[in-house]
Amino acid sequence: MEIIEKAPAKLNLFLDTPFRHPDGAPEWKMIMTTIDLADYVKVVTVSNTKKIQVETDTGFLPQDQKNLAFQAAIRLQKKFRINQGVQIKIKKKIPVAAGMGGGSTDAAAVLRILNRIWQLKLNLNQLAKIGLTIDSDVPFCIYSQTAAITGKGEILEPLRQLPPVWIVLAKPKASVSTVNILKKIPYRELQHGDFVQAKAAVLKQNLPDLVGAMTNVLEQVTINELPQIANLKQKMLDFGADVAQMTGSGPTVFGICSKLSRAQHIVNSLKGFCEQVYLVQSCHLNTDYLLPQKFENHSQY
Numbered sequence: 360m361e362i363i364e365k366a367p368a369k370l371n372l373f374l375d376t377p378f379r380h381p382d383g384a385p386e387w388k389m390i391m392t393t394i395d396l397a398d399y400v401k402v403v404t405v406s407n408t409k410k411i412q413v414e415t416d417t418g419f420l421p422q423d424q425k426n427l428a429f430q431a432a433i434r435l436q437k438k439f440r441i442n443q444g445v446q447i448k449i450k451k452k453i454p455v456a457a458g459m460g461g462g463s464t465d466a467a468a469v470l471r472i473l474n475r476i477w478q479l480k481l482n483l484n485q486l487a488k489i490g491l492t493i494d495s496d497v498p499f500c501i502y503s504q505t506a507a508i509t510g511k512g513e514i515l516e517p518l519r520q521l522p523p524v525w526i527v528l529a530k531p532k533a534s535v536s537t538v539n540i541l542k543k544i545p546y547r548e549l550q551h552g553d554f555v556q557a558k559a560a561v562l563k564q565n566l567p568d569l570v571g572a573m574t575n576v577l578e579q580v581t582i583n584e585l586p587q588i589a590n591l592k593q594k595m596l597d598f599g600a601d602v603a604q605m606t607g608s609g610p611t612v613f614g615i616c617s618k619l620s621r622a623q624h625i626v627n628s629l630k631g632f633c634e635q636v637y638l639v640q641s642c643h644l645n646t647d648y649l650l651p652q653k654f655e656n657h658s659q660y
């Protein structure tokens with residue numbers, strides 16, 4: 360049997376951290392949305408073997424247990440004592456190590472697919488709980504809908520679709536290590552954003568309020584390593600974006616525009632400075648087939 364799923368990328372509209380847990384994990388206050396830039400994940404089951412194989416079309420991503428998609432498959436295979444192997448093929452469209460949750464969304468897609476193929480009958484909450492053991496962004500990626508995220512990534516509160524906006528993404532060539540950036544968070548110096556206001560802006564689908572409330576406290580940490588991010592952000596604003604911000608631990612910068620013509624102008628203007636530029640929109644993944652109790656309010660997995 361084989362199933363193909365879309366694995367969409369995420370963007371952080373709001374990213375703050377009030378403290379670090381004793382185990383080193385940050386406590387998060389985030390708002391994430393899903394965009395229509397997605398990997399395609401195909402899973403084929405193989406009988407007479409328990410082997411898990413991962414293949415990507417990039418040539419440089421790990422194909423072994425270091426691949427988060429592999430980890431998703433082995434978690435379910437072990438937990439439910441499945442005597443079947445799987446071949447996972449990933450068509451990468453999401454830039455790697457870009458702050459867009461590429462590995463996490465592939466892992467989430469594998470969890471959703473194998474839940475169907477192996478008829479495990481897990482709901483999204485249960486899949487998200489398993490996903491959290493792989494990476495803090497996997498629970499969000501299981502749902503792939505605009506949401507507020509707290510805890511270590513496991514507490515999701517559903518929000519509404521964004522108002523209809525155009526989003527320009529620019530991914531600089533240089534890459535950063537998320538682990539390294541997270542270690543350097545200067546907790547005493549952080550200027551915290553207003554999470555309640557940001558959530559309210561999304562719930563009201565009020566773009567000016569959202570623009571005013573957006574923040575990413577990791578931005579300055581990454582700019583200290585890669586000053587070009589500040590230039591890219593300024594360029595987006597100069598070319599007409601309503602707001603520009605880094606996503607996750609970077610280095611991708613995104614700009615939001617309410618007008619398509621302005622977004623297209625930014626795309627064309629940035630092409631001389633940055634190789635990877637995309638024009639996308641926010642969207643919600645349809646996971647209705649998976650659930651009775653989809654997206655319970657204030658659900659804690």
Ligand code: ATP
Pocket residue numbers: 420421425426427428449454455456457458459460461462463465466494496537538607608609
């Ligand atoms: P994070 O912020 O969670 O570190 P990211 O969104 O910035 O992630 P990813 O594209 O997930 O970036 O890549 C982070 C690392 O994860 C890379 O170094 C890559 O080798 C590894 N990785 C493992 N599996 C995958 C996958 N399926 N797709 C992309 N990267 C993967």
